[in-house]
Every structure is written in structure tokens, then in C-alpha cells.
Amino acid sequence: MDHPAVASQSDFRVQLQAALAETESRARLDSLARLAQSRLSFIETIQLDQALARSAAETIDGFARVRLAVLSTNTIDHLLPAIRVAGLRCRLRIDVFSGSFGQYRQELRDPASPLVQFRPDLILLSLNARQAASGVSISATAQEVEEVLARAIEELRELWRHARSTFNAAVIQQSYLDVSEPLFGSYDRLVPAAPSRLIARLNDLLAHAAAQENVMLLDLAQASARDGIGAWFDIGRWLQGKMEIAPQAAPAYGDLVARVVAAQRGLSKKCLVFDLDNTLWGGVIGDDGIEGIALGEGSAVGEAYLALQRYALQMKERGVILAVCSKNDMAVAETAFRDHPEMLLRRTDVAAFVANWGDKAANLKTIAERLNIGLDSLVFVDDNPVERARIRASLPMVAVPELPEDPAQYVHCLANAGYFESVSFTTDDRQRAGQYAANAEREALLGTSESMDDFLRGLGMSVVFGPVRPVDLARATQLINKTNQFNPTTRRCTAEELAAIAAAPEAVTLQFRLVDRFGDNGLISVLILRPDPAQSGVMEIDTWVMSCRVFGRELEFEAMNIAVEAARRRSVRAFRAKYVSSSKNGVIRDLYPSLGFARADPEAGVGGAIQWQLDLSTYTGRKTHIERAEN
């Protein structure tokens, strides 16, 4: 049950009072969020939730709001504070709706249920295995067991579909907690109807069905396998109040939930930034030399650092970007990567490598800029408590795990902090590392080009585009939900919503891939046009997102040219578009005027929204350096 990898605060009460004393609601929420970063005890979690409840209900920039309905066969009210607090930890304000005890079926189906008024963005089904597996005799054959479980899964599938079609909500299904006691002992696993065997099988089937139906999994079974069932389940609380998850497990449960919600909202981290000396290897390379550092097989300490490097490589393979930020001479630091025989990480694995004697906060900013990601996408891994404290103070949006003193514990600390929780694993994730390596080559080209024009021509770009097809849905949804910078509305959607739009004949969906001589950037932009219900012949830009990896390549101009042509074929006269400013999308404040749009409203509307309009009859478009290839 590893809580956020930051030590607890000794003066929690004082800090909580100080946060509550803040009169400005933004400052108060920031202070509470800072407190939420540290490890909180059972009672502190409840206190922080109370403080949160006393804070302003208004929407505050930088804290996305999300409505989560938890429907359960168990008592769950004792878990709600921890869900809200863990949400705050991820800079989310989670409004939680708790279903009536055991009423989840009715709540999902009854049009008059309070769930309808709540309008959930997400529905979490937290069920127990007793019902799913009830009435199975211990003598049941494997086939009989399979039939019972198949029925249970089929019922779940129906609930999921219902949750989606009625509430238009994304669904999170919790895996079943195995609270059974052994019947035979080790032999249980060989008896199809033995409770522990049956629940393990049920969870397998559940994961399989969830993958098919695009339902997110909250893997409570995995968490309890790691922590031990005693950490999660207390028979006394079950008997007293039908709490399947023990109150003392609430903070850990809140984290599990909030991490999945945050991942779905695109708030997971993207980049691991490593210090070098005593972080990726033992010792100081500048003093000890390449032959003096502790790294590699043969010594326990050397192997511990290798384990961290191995973990970093695994993270890279699943799509996390790796960077280095070290106080060292660049040449000395790079030597280890090039010449140390035991190094697992090679120089090419590191997308941004900064080694100098300057301030690490400034260097982290450089890394974020170079990778074109937000500072809040970084996890900074450094063994030095002084450096960690400095980054926490000057860049509070950077995640800084409290690395244990023993390097043997590094991987465990990082892996369990939940920074890189994910709800999908797309082709794009698999190829990301290669794409960042190609970006380094592009930067080199930029360095040698005489002008921007020269550079863009030298890239030899072509755009591959077409409608969003079923095969594109997973990546397109991920892009829409993860993109914060090139996102004029910060509108999010589920795969189902996108599928429904793509299938609707009146909408235009476009997906773009950008290919150049250094490689394929993958699917990096999605644009959705929907008819304006108020005016015929006018379409609205419902959604438009573009990966920051391809900023500055003129793709927005070519994409708009393509969208205009598609719309003209449908006799559309004009586009309407909206820009809603957020803390992240300032980079495209002037996107629409640069494309030829004119202001459609004299003043900014609610929440700073600005309306734009484009007359297609006079649109000429801009000639770009991008060739076209339709798919």
C-alpha cells in the first residue's frame, strides 16, 4: 500500500489550518493540493477531505472537475473522502455520487434514479464476488462453473452497455476482491468450484471482457495480491457494516481510483527525468571515473542500479519518455552511456540529455521545452534530498518522489507511485521512443538549415489523412483526452462517443498522420466537424487536437485546407469554432485568426470562450510544405 512517494508531514494540522486560512480560493486549493502530495494517514485523509468540502465549489483553473458515480453491492461511503483527496493529488476535483447500497442494477436502469440528475462522466462498478459466484456447489464440474461465470460476465456486459448508452459515461469495472478462506489448502487451485479458484477465473474473464468492451479496469485483486488481503479486508467491518473494503484501506483505494480517472483524463505523467550520480549508478563519475562507479552484475549495489536502468528501459518500451538532468560535465556524463560495458541505458534511449552545473529547476524547464511537454508531465528522480526539496519548492507541478536511501528500493518506490497509470497501450505508445529519437535528428536538421523554409522543405513531409476508422479509435481517443496544449476547447470524449460521431453521416471526422524523411510521427491530429443545429450550411469544429510533437510544421494549415475541402463537398458555407482558454492551451490562442477566422462575438463569453467564424467562400488557405496522401 504505497502511498504517494513523498514523506508525510509532521506538522499536518498546522499546515491544514494555514491552508484553510487562505482567503483566495485558488491559493487555498493549491495549498490543499500540496498537502495531498505527501503521505497521509487514515485520519489525515478524512481531515483533508473536510477542508476540501469547506473550500469554494467554484471551478478553478488547473483543477479539472469530473463527476464519478460509484455503484456498489457494498457500503462505500467510508471510501468517498479518500477518492476526493486522491483526486486532488492528481489535480482533479472529483464529485462523487454514491449509489444506494446494493441498488446498482436499478440505478442504472431507472430513468428516475438520482444518477440521471448527477450526469456522471464516469461510472465505477464496485461489486463483490459473493453474488457472482453464489449457488455454485463445491462439486460443480469445470464446465458448470464456466457456465455460471459466463452468465455473470454477460450480466456485467449488459450493465456496461447500459451505463454507456443511458449516461454516456465511461465505465470503470473493479476486479473482484478474493476474501474467501481456503477449503482444501493448496489443492484449492485444482478444484474448479473452490472459491479462490473461482474468483481468480472470474477476474480473468472480467479482464478479457473489459478489453473487448473498452471498459477500464480497477484492479483491486492485483492490489490485494501485492499488499495481502489483510490490508484490504477486515471481516469485522464487513459484518458490522457490509464494508468490503476496510476503512483503513481507504487512502490506498482512493489512490487506485483517482489514478485510473486521472489516466483517463490525460493527467498521467509522460517523462522520467533521472539524475545520474547515485541515482542511475553508484558513486560520482566525475570523481570516481568510469571504472570507479558501482554498476553491473557482481555486486548487490551494482545490480540495484542495473535494476533501475532495466525498469527505465521497460518504461520506455511502454511509451514513457526518458530524460537526464545531472550536475556533471556533458562529456563526462555521456562517457558512461557510450563506454561503460554494464550500462543498460544507451545514449539513444535518452530523448533529452542535460548535464551542466546550472540550476536543476532551469534544466527541467529546458527538458520540458525541448520535448514540448508540460512541466507537470515530468517525474524527477534524484537521490539528493536538497535537489528534491529545491524542485518541489520552485516547480510544484513536477512530481518528485521521495527516493529511499537504499538503491535496492528505487524501482519499488517509482513503480508503486502510480505516476504512469494508463488506460490503453496503443501502437503510438510502442513507437514513441523511436519518434523522439527521430525528433533529435530533426532538431539537428533545423540547426543546419539556413531558414525555416529551408528546414520545412528539407523534412520532405507528407500528411496521410482520412476519416476516423474503427482501427483508429483507441489512438484518436487517447490523443483527444491527453492533449492539453493544441486543444482549443479541452473537450474530452470516450471511445464510444467518438465511435458514434464517426459513424454519424452528418459529421466529418478526420485523422492525420505526419510522415517525413526521419520517420512516421503516427496519428498526431484529429479534427471533428459537426453541423451547427442552429444554422444550415454551417459546421462547428467540435474537437481539434494536435500532438505537440508536430508543432511548427504547418500541419494546422494543411489540416484546415483539408477540412475546408471536405466541407465544401458537402456545400458547407462556413465554420464556427470556439476557443476556451485554459492553463495549458495559450500556445494556440491565435490559432483561429492565423487560419483566417474572424471574431464572431465582440466580447469573450462565459469562461473566457471566444467564438470564431470562417467564411468558406473566401477561404484561400495557405500553401504549405506538406504533400498529401489520402487513406
Add this chain to the structure above:
Amino acid sequence: MADQEILDLLTRVLRDLLMDDSIALTMTTRREEVRNWDSLVYINFIVAVEIELGIKFKIADVESFANVGEIVAKIRTMLK
């Protein structure tokens, strides 16, 4: 642990849980006399005390405490 120390600890736990420093428990305080001390807060209170003192109440005890004094008395015997 003296009874007064136990009482102080229970008071602090309940003040923290309800974020209300005006709470003053006595040996004769009953749950319904304290504003907002509902059944959920009561379970959280029991859990917090168990964590704090490293003890575990029997389920029958949790249901039978008539007032704070009985909780103090039970804790006293458990800490012996």
C-alpha cells in the same frame, strides 16, 4: 495509560475527524450528544483509535459501548 490520557486521545481523534476543536468528551458523553457523530464517523473513530493504539476491538464491543467511559474502560483493559 491513565484514563485521562485515554480520554484526551479519544477527544483529539474525534476533533480531528470532525474538524471541530470545540468537542470536549467526558466519561459520560454519549454519541448522540455530539453533533455530527453519526455511524460512519463512529466507525472511522473506532478505526482511528485502533490504528493509534495498535489494538483491535471485538465486534461485540464496538456495538455495545453505551458512552465514552465504557470505551475508555475497555481500552484500559486492552492496554494492560
